[in-house]
Amino acid sequence: xxxxxxxxxxxxxxxxxxxxxxxxxxxxxxxxxxxxxxxxxxxxxxxxxxxxxxxxxxxxxxxxxxxxxxxxxxxxxxxxxxxxxxxxxxxxxxxxxxxxxxxxxxxxxxxxxxxxxxxxxxxxxxxxxxxxxxxxxxxxxxxxxxxxxxxxxxxxxxxxxxxxxxxxxxxxxxxxxxxxxxxxxxxxxxxxxxxxxxxxxxxxxxxxxxxxxxxxxxxxxxxxxxxxxxxxxxxxxxxxxxxxxxxxxxxxxxxxxxxxxxxxxxxxxxxxxxxxxxxxxxxxxxxxxxxxxxxxxxxxxxxxxxxxxxxxxxxxxxxxxxxxxxxxxxxxxxxxxxxxxxxxxxxxxxxxxxxxxxxxxxxxxxxxxxxxxxxxxxxxxxxxxxxxxxxxxxxxxxx
Amino acid sequence: xxxxxxxxxxxxxxxxxxxxxxxxxxxxxxxxxxxxxxxxxxxxxxxxxxxxxxxxxxxxxxxxxxxxxxxxxxxxxxxxxxxxxxxxxxxxxxxxxxxxxxxxxxxxxxxxxxxxxxxxxxxxxxxxxxxxxxxxxxxxxxxxxxxxxxxxxxxxxxxxxxxxxxxxxxxxxxxxxxxxxxxxxxxxxxxxxxxxxxxxxxxxxxxxxxxxxxxxxxxxxxxxxxxxxxxxxxxxxxxxxxxxxxxxxxxxxxxxxxxxxxxxxxxxxxxxxxxxxxxxxxxxxxxxxxxxxxxxxxxxxxxxxxxxxxxxxxxxxxxxxxxxxxxxxxxxxxxxxxxxxxxxxxxxxxxxxxxxxxxxxxxxxxxxxxxxxxxxxxxxxxxxxxxxxxxxxxxxxxx
Numbered sequence: 126x127x128x129x130x131x132x133x134x135x136x137x138x139x140x141x142x143x144x145x146x147x148x149x150x151x152x153x154x155x156x157x158x159x160x161x162x163x164x165x166x167x168x169x170x171x172x173x174x175x176x177x178x179x180x181x182x183x184x185x186x187x188x189x190x191x192x193x194x195x196x197x198x199x200x201x202x203x204x205x206x207x208x209x210x211x212x213x214x215x216x217x218x219x220x221x222x223x224x225x226x227x228x229x230x231x232x233x234x235x236x237x238x239x240x241x242x243x244x245x246x247x248x249x250x251x252x253x254x255x256x257x258x259x260x261x262x263x264x265x266x267x268x269x270x271x272x273x274x275x276x277x278x279x280x281x282x283x284x285x286x287x288x289x290x291x292x293x294x295x296x297x298x299x300x301x302x303x304x305x306x307x308x309x310x311x312x313x314x315x316x317x318x319x320x321x322x323x324x325x326x327x328x329x330x331x332x333x334x335x336x337x338x339x340x341x342x343x344x345x346x347x348x349x350x351x352x353x354x355x356x357x358x359x360x361x362x363x364x365x366x367x368x369x370x371x372x373x374x375x376x377x378x379x380x381x382x383x384x385x386x387x388x389x390x391x392x393x394x395x396x397x398x399x400x401x402x403x404x405x406x407x408x409x410x411x412x413x414x415x416x417x418x419x420x421x422x423x424x425x426x427x428x429x430x431x432x433x434x435x436x437x438x439x440x441x442x443x444x445x446x447x448x449x450x451x452x453x454x455x456x457x458x459x460x461x462x463x464x465x466x467x468x469x470x471x472x473x474x475x476x477x478x479x480x481x482x483x484x485x486x487x488x489x490x491x492x493x494x495x496x497x498x499x500x501x502x503x504x505x506x507x508x509x510x511x512x513x514x515x516x517x518x519x520x521x522x523x524x
Numbered sequence: 525x526x527x528x529x530x531x532x533x534x535x536x537x538x539x540x541x542x543x544x545x546x547x548x549x550x551x552x553x554x555x556x557x558x559x560x561x562x563x564x565x566x567x568x569x570x571x572x573x574x575x576x577x578x579x580x581x582x583x584x585x586x587x588x589x590x591x592x593x594x595x596x597x598x599x600x601x602x603x604x605x606x607x608x609x610x611x612x613x614x615x616x617x618x619x620x621x622x623x624x625x626x627x628x629x630x631x632x633x634x635x636x637x638x639x640x641x642x643x644x645x646x647x648x649x650x651x652x653x654x655x656x657x658x659x660x661x662x663x664x665x666x667x668x669x670x671x672x673x674x675x676x677x678x679x680x681x682x683x684x685x686x687x688x689x690x691x692x693x694x695x696x697x698x699x700x701x702x703x704x705x706x707x708x709x710x711x712x713x714x715x716x717x718x719x720x721x722x723x724x725x726x727x728x729x730x731x732x733x734x735x736x737x738x739x740x741x742x743x744x745x746x747x748x749x750x751x752x753x754x755x756x757x758x759x760x761x762x763x764x765x766x767x768x769x770x771x772x773x774x775x776x777x778x779x780x781x782x783x784x785x786x787x788x789x790x791x792x793x794x795x796x797x798x799x800x801x802x803x804x805x806x807x808x809x810x811x812x813x814x815x816x817x818x819x820x821x822x823x824x825x826x827x828x829x830x831x832x833x834x835x836x837x838x839x840x841x842x843x844x845x846x847x848x849x850x851x852x853x854x855x856x857x858x859x860x861x862x863x864x865x866x867x868x869x870x871x872x873x874x875x876x877x878x879x880x881x882x883x884x885x886x887x888x889x890x891x892x893x894x895x896x897x898x899x900x901x902x903x904x905x906x907x908x909x910x911x912x913x914x915x916x917x918x919x920x921x922x923x
Contacts, residue, residue: 151796151797153752153797212797212799212801212802213796213797213798213799213802214752214796214797214802214805215797254799254801255800256799259800261801321757322754322756322757322758323754323757323758323759324762340756342756344800344801352894352897352899353552353613353894353896353897353898353899354894354895354896354897355721355722355868355869355895355896355897356787356789356791356812356814356896357721357739357741357787357812357814357867357868357869357870358721358722358867358868358869358893358895359721359722359787359893359894359895360722360787361778361781361782361787363723363893366778366789368774368790368791369774369775369778371771371774372770372771372772372774372775373771375767375768375770375771376768376771379760379765379768382760383760388755388756388758388759388760390755390765390801390802390803391767392755392767392795392797392798392799392800392801392802392803392804393795393798393799393800394793394795394798396791396792396793397550397613398550398552398611398612398613398614398791398896398897399612399791399792399793400611400612400653400655400791400792400896401654401658401743401791401792401810401812402611402653402660402743402789402791402812402896403611403612403789403791403896403897404789404791404896405791406613406897411800413755413756413800413801415755415756468756468757469754469756469757470754470756470757471756494757494758494762495751495752495753495758496753496754496757496758497752497753497754497755497797497799497801497802497803498751498752498753498754498797498802498805499752500751500752
């Protein structure tokens with residue numbers, strides 16, 4: 126379907142990224158914002174931009190842009206892209222597929238000799254997963270002014286390093302973080318291609334789909350306080366063991382999500398002091414909750430707090446995002462009636478849409494539906510179909 | 525009660541150890557075997573030995589001995605002491621009180637001009653807590669041949685360092701680890717003074733007690749396997765979430781322990797990949813179980829496995845230890861009818877007793893009963909009463 130040259134540059138880009146930040150034991154990726162693997166991926170992005178004669182711009186918040194044409198002279202352009210960072214032991218596709226496909230779609234249109242009236246860009250949003258500092262979509266949230274720059278600078282990773290320190294160590298100035306109207310003004314339309322994170326396209330038998338509503342979602346911290354004590358000498362009746370409250374929270378998260386047809390997950394824990402023979406003094410759990418509307422999500426979180434005796438502390442909240450409806454219908458029609466799928470995952474496209482920028486997403490079929498895991502996968506033919514679809518969209522929007 | 529010189533050297537020793545490995549945030553201690561704080565504590569021990577003209581011997585397994593007299597010439601001696609390492613965020617007393625009191629008891633007897641027929645020694649057993657490499661009483665278990673030296677050398681800490689590497693880095697030869705009949709042959713009797721790890725002496729209104737039976741106890745690892753997946757896109761019905769099994773295990777540990785009048789604790793966890801927005805692929809939990817007899821402990825562990833669907837993997841097992849009955853009665857009588865208290869905690873004295881060495885323990889009153897915590901405490905007067913009791917015991921046994 127695609128000309129051999131596009132296919133081979135796609136393959137070459139894919140191969141170049143495959144080893145970056147890969148954990149040999151798990152086979153998954155550990156590309157956390159501003160760590161060595163992330164910096165390697167950013168260098169790769171700069172190299173791909175240069176190889177195509179694109180103008181590399183790193184904005185005040187660390188997001189990378191590779192421009193063809195000049196949006197400051199010719200008006201807002203069409204931007205395609207995604208992110209290159211990962212969750213702990215994430216898969217190879219979540220993020221990188223969108224960036225690689227963006228470059229490949231541009232290659233395809235150039236090979237076909239398509240001329241554009243509007244500027245085009247490939248984007249790499251920094252720190253989309255929030256795996257290191259706890260705030261997802263940090264790059265686009267800073268850009269749009271949703272994330273306070275002082276709060277961002279002070280966020281700490283598990284080793285106590287601040288985001289400001291990590292960015293500075295990577296050569297990124299942090300004095301001008303925050304809302305950036307100049308950069309936002311260059312984005313006429315944003316389209317993000319992403320591997321699907323569920324089995325929707327498998328069920329429908331289609332390689333490519335279009336994103337519908339992004340569910341509202343948030344993260345809450347639950348602090349269960351107890352009293353550290355010796356596991357071998359402290360009578361059960363004398364214990365204040367916070368692990369029991371954690372157990373109730375885990376079971377409540379599942380039962381509340383079932384009751385409300387929502388999603389709730391506890392996937393991250395911290396135990397102090399964490400000794401085999403010590404009753405913990407503190408157990409911290411992070412609750413991820415999502416649902417079709419805000420009332421449902423709040424009900425789930427309240428239920429977990431009520432049943433476990435903790436007061437959930439909101440660490441982030443993202444309202445529901447309805448991606449641009451007209452744009453969505455236009456793309457679905459353009460792509461031979463591609464199906465429209467809602468999603469529970471947050472994305473930079475959602476952050477931009479919430480800031481009023483026309484934004485859309487394309488999903489590429491995921492045969493197992495598994496995501497945020499080394500087992501995450503997409504077939505090469507489906508990835509190439511994604512490139513072709515993205516090129517079709519670019520050609521339409523770039524005119 | 526004690527002469528001022530003994531009191532002041534006791535206080536000076538206590539003050540010297542107080543800052544070693546202290547975490548300023550929690551106020552607790554992080555003196556793990558062969559780490560910098562542990563090496564500082566070992567240097568302190570060597571200095572105290574030298575200051576008293578005692579002969580410092582470091583045995584093949586890294587345990588420290590400070591001898592007065594020559595056990596190879598004059599026969600097995602009386603050994604008093606404990607350990608200097610700690611659990612994560614442990615208290616100041618668990619271990620150090622026994623070593624400091626041993627030196628202070630020796631000082632007291634010298635000040636009184638007591639002459640001995642038998643050699644005496646103060647001992648510091650290495651790696652009693654097993655906080656770093658997972659095996660408690662590693663020093664005494666190696667010494668008595670209960671811990672296989674090849675297994676010990678290969679034990680790894682959370683950062684992947686082996687015990688062999690850690691010992692070598694500290695200048696300890698590891699080629700001759702294991703059963704050491706020569707060192708064991710020097711111990712005629714061992715007496716360990718320890719802060720009580722429960723409120724038994726508080727309830728009885730006594731400052732010092734004598735240990736009775738040490739409950740059998742063990743550690744088991746529970747591996748709950750799941751499938752890593754995106755918390756925002758994976759339907760509940762498609763999930764294999766191991767956190768739910770963990771919750772069942774935590775609740776089962778409590779209910780089984782209640783049912784059998786035993787103790788069961790889950791105080792240490794590991795979650796992979798550990799992302800807020802990822803269903804875990806693996807949750808590991810460590811179960812600490814203890815009870816009045818082996819059948820009871822096994823029943824508790826089996827019950828936890830059955831109710832959570834995991835197969836408990838035994839990481840360590842310590843049978844019940846009845847400390848030398850004749851010695852125990854002799855000490856209780858000598859100490860004005862000091863009460864005899866059973867304990868759920870393992871100790872080096874128990875390991876030596878199981879190897880056939882006459883061993884006893886003295887407990888010092890703990891006003892809150894809290895142990896393995898920064899809040900662990902003993903009043904200075906009770907500590908000094910412990911020193912006086914230990915001196916009385918030394919004088920009796922050393923003749």
